[in-house]
Amino acid sequence: MRRTEIAAAWMLLAAGAQAQTQTLERVVLDSGGVEQRLFDTPFAVSVIDAEQLRNAGAMINLSEALQRVPGLVANQRHNYAQDLQLSSRGFGARATFGVRGLRLYSDGIPASGPDGQGQVSHFDLAGAQRVEVVRGPFSALYGNSSGGAILLHSSAPTERRLLLDSDIASNGLRQWRLGVELPASEARPFSVRAQLSSFETDGFRRQSASRRDLANLRLAWDGAQDRVVLIFNAIDQPAQDPLGLNRAQLTADPQQTIGLALPQDEAGEPDRYNTRKSTRQQQLGASWRHRFADAGALQQLLLSAHVGRREVTQWQSIPVATQLASERQPGGVIAFERDYYGVDGRLVWQWTLANERRARLVLGANLDDSDEDRRGYENFSAGPAETRLLGVTGRLRRDERNRLGGRDLYAQADIELSARWQASLGLRRGETEFKARDRYVQGANPDDSGRQSYRYTNPFAALQWRALPTLNTYLSLGRGFESPTQGELAYRNDGQAGFNSGLRAQTSRQLELGAKWRPAPELALDAALFQANSRDEIGVASNSGGRATFRNVGRTRREGAELDLRWQIARGWRSQFALSWLDARYRDGFTICAAAPCTNPTLLVAPGRRIAGTISRSAYAELAWDASASTQLALEGRAQGRQQVNDINSDAAAGYGLLNLRARWQTRLGPGRLELLGRIENMADRDYVGSVIVNEGNGRFFEPAPGRTWLLSARWSQNW
Numbered sequence: 001m002r003r004t005e006i007a008a009a010w011m012l013l014a015a016g017a018q019a020q021t022q023t024l025e026r027v028v029l030d031s032g033g034v035e036q037r038l039f040d041t042p043f044a045v046s047v048i049d050a051e052q053l054r055n056a057g058a059m060i061n062l063s064e065a066l067q068r069v070p071g072l073v074a075n076q077r078h079n080y081a082q083d084l085q086l087s088s089r090g091f092g093a094r095a096t097f098g099v100r101g102l103r104l105y106s107d108g109i110p111a112s113g114p115d116g117q118g119q120v121s122h123f124d125l126a127g128a129q130r131v132e133v134v135r136g137p138f139s140a141l142y143g144n145s146s147g148g149a150i151l152l153h154s155s156a157p158t159e160r161r162l163l164l165d166s167d168i169a170s171n172g173l174r175q176w177r178l179g180v181e182l183p184a185s186e187a188r189p190f191s192v193r194a195q196l197s198s199f200e201t202d203g204f205r206r207q208s209a210s211r212r213d214l215a216n217l218r219l220a221w222d223g224a225q226d227r228v229v230l231i232f233n234a235i236d237q238p239a240q241d242p243l244g245l246n247r248a249q250l251t252a253d254p255q256q257t258i259g260l261a262l263p264q265d266e267a268g269e270p271d272r273y274n275t276r277k278s279t280r281q282q283q284l285g286a287s288w289r290h291r292f293a294d295a296g297a298l299q300q301l302l303l304s305a306h307v308g309r310r311e312v313t314q315w316q317s318i319p320v321a322t323q324l325a326s327e328r329q330p331g332g333v334i335a336f337e338r339d340y341y342g343v344d345g346r347l348v349w350q351w352t353l354a355n356e357r358r359a360r361l362v363l364g365a366n367l368d369d370s371d372e373d374r375r376g377y378e379n380f381s382a383g384p385a386e387t388r389l390l391g392v393t394g395r396l397r398r399d400e401r402n403r404l405g406g407r408d409l410y411a412q413a414d415i416e417l418s419a420r421w422q423a424s425l426g427l428r429r430g431e432t433e434f435k436a437r438d439r440y441v442q443g444a445n446p447d448d449s450g451r452q453s454y455r456y457t458n459p460f461a462a463l464q465w466r467a468l469p470t471l472n473t474y475l476s477l478g479r480g481f482e483s484p485t486q487g488e489l490a491y492r493n494d495g496q497a498g499f500n501s502g503l504r505a506q507t508s509r510q511l512e513l514g515a516k517w518r519p520a521p522e523l524a525l526d527a528a529l530f531q532a533n534s535r536d537e538i539g540v541a542s543n544s545g546g547r548a549t550f551r552n553v554g555r556t557r558r559e560g561a562e563l564d565l566r567w568q569i570a571r572g573w574r575s576q577f578a579l580s581w582l583d584a585r586y587r588d589g590f591t592i593c594a595a596a597p598c599t600n601p602t603l604l605v606a607p608g609r610r611i612a613g614t615i616s617r618s619a620y621a622e623l624a625w626d627a628s629a630s631t632q633l634a635l636e637g638r639a640q641g642r643q644q645v646n647d648i649n650s651d652a653a654a655g656y657g658l659l660n661l662r663a664r665w666q667t668r669l670g671p672g673r674l675e676l677l678g679r680i681e682n683m684a685d686r687d688y689v690g691s692v693i694v695n696e697g698n699g700r701f702f703e704p705a706p707g708r709t710w711l712l713s714a715r716w717s718q719n720w
């Protein structure tokens with residue numbers, strides 16, 4: 001048989017396998033803007049679809065659904081003044097606030113800044129078609145990150161519908177959501193999806209109440225060769241902060257809130273700071289895709305742009321005495337207004353080669369900028385201690401303008417070497433630049449203005465072998481890059497004025513070996529082994545007078561394994577099992593501060609200690625039964641091992657296992673359709689720590705989680 005006939009036969013077998021695996025197979029959006037099966041990707045990626053997002057809870061926190069993703073830690077802090085604790089393969093685990101080590105995107109709009117730090121509070125989970133989680137070396141193509149990328153894709157309307165949602169749950173949780181959908185038609189090429197939601201909770205601990213108002217609008221126009229999408233969202237979220245607990249407080253009462261977090265009962269009462277945070281954000285994004293009809297190999301142009309503004313004010317619990325002890329102390333209230341914008345453009349070429357093989361090339365450029373006014377204030381009023389108000393915005397202690405910029409060029413090439421072999425090569429080259437102009441220079445507080453830039457080149461390569469039409473194996477290699485954040489650069493280790501210019505970027509070399517197996521329509525198995533060796537890991541150097549400084553602490557190694565099994569056991573019965581193992585350790589020793597205040601680290605972290613915040617093993621299991629066309633019951637199980645709270649590994653949050661129960665029911669109600677969702681979380685009513693505040697200087701590491709809780713959601717929709 002000739003080579004071309006062999007290739008054709010193999011492609012027919014592969015096509016047949018594809019047809020067989022549609023039951024469990026999902027799609028992801030690749031760098032060229034083309035959907036492809038998860039089975040065909042040469043990297044570790046998980047997809048959470050709209051049904052799984054809905055089943056996971058009230059669609060408030062992304063962590064509800066991310067817990068089923070292997071290799072990812074997504075802990076809900078039960079504290080809306082802080083963002084989710086997210087890490088991928090141990091990258092980002094040491095972040096004390098925000099999300100580090102993962103690039104975040106919502107409909108192509110970055111939710112991570114040029115310095116790699118981001119938030120997900122504005123993600124529209126109720127309007128999402130799917131969420132993709134990319135892990136490993138391939139994520140190097142997304143830029144300033146090491147551990148992966150999380151990408152939310154919103155859904156396009158398919159019916160004229162009016163939607164009304166309502167949720168009630170334990171701890172005073174209540175939420176309503178109103179939405180309108182209008183699909184495109186031959187007479188009207190525009191589609192519209194608009195949604196308003198409001199959420200409130202009393203919290204399960206004192207001083208943990210929160211409110212969130214969210215608005216989302218998606219407008220789209222589809223032509224013969226063009227698609228234009230306009231997306232707007234706005235969020236307003238005030239939230240109280242109950243702070244963490246130390247070991248003694250956790251043991252005595254895991255549901256308590258320490259006095260530092262509470263408001264004063266009367267003026268002059270000491271050590272009551274009413275800790276809280278207020279966040280507002282508005283952003284507008286637009287994307288345009290043009291498909292070329294007569295341009296030869298040039299297939300399409302993709303162009304996107306976004307602009308936004310984020311305002312945050314946070315009242316902390318820094319003691320009055322600490323602020324008064326030094327003129328260099330930046331205060332106990334953080335306030336900033338940040339304007340940001342960016343553009344991304346790419347061109348896609350595709351060629352047909354001999355023996356029905358294909359090759360594709362993507363070339364792109366990206367620009368991200370932010371301009372921030374940041375201020376710090378005392379968290380107390382002027383006057384004598386006996387009449388002093390705490391937890392208020394007092395005298396100015398910090399005033400600066402920060403500018404961050406990112407410039408990137410990237411390329412990715414994919415070529416089918418034969419019917420069984422495919423190669424992928426990628427490169428991203430970029431620069432991240434930091435500028436600060438200090439406008440608060442007086443007395444003993446010097447000028448901390450500065451400028452610093454970091455350049456990087458992230459290559460990526462992968463080789464796929466289709467061993468069988470139902471078995472895809474791959475080997476991928478890549479380089480990761482993480483620049484310091486603006487906060488990590490702000491102060492020098494030696495106490496002098498200016499940027500911490502000696503702080504280097506963290507880099508990593510990553511290797512992944514994976515396999516994706518689809519032996520039958522009812523079974524899908526993904527497995528990956530990985531190793532990542534990092535240099536110049538960034539850690540805390542000193543913590544004194546409310547100022548934290550940072551330094552490079554040497555080499556680290558992260559290695560592990562991931563398994564994701566999805567099985568349609570029988571008609572009406574579905575299951576998923578995800579398992580992760582991670583060994584993340586420091587390879588070099590270094591010294592840290594034993595406690596704040598500290599200007600000279602003396603406590604040794606020996607080589608071989610686990611990286612703070614990482615979890616060595618975790619598992620997720622689910623068994624779902626579709627009892628009828630309108631009724632579904634499911635049992636979920638989740639377990640994880642110990643989580644180290646600091647670099648020296650002196651304490652850890654204990655491992656735990658949880659069982660959750662859910663039920664869904666649908667029926668016709670009047671002119672519309674009603675869907676009910678019920679959930680019981682932590683059925684055994686276990687006490688456990690939901691997340692930890694890594695390297696917390698006062699030893700308040702632990703953020704407890706509630707015991708048994710319940711949720712009842714109702715969703716009504718009507719076509720019009």
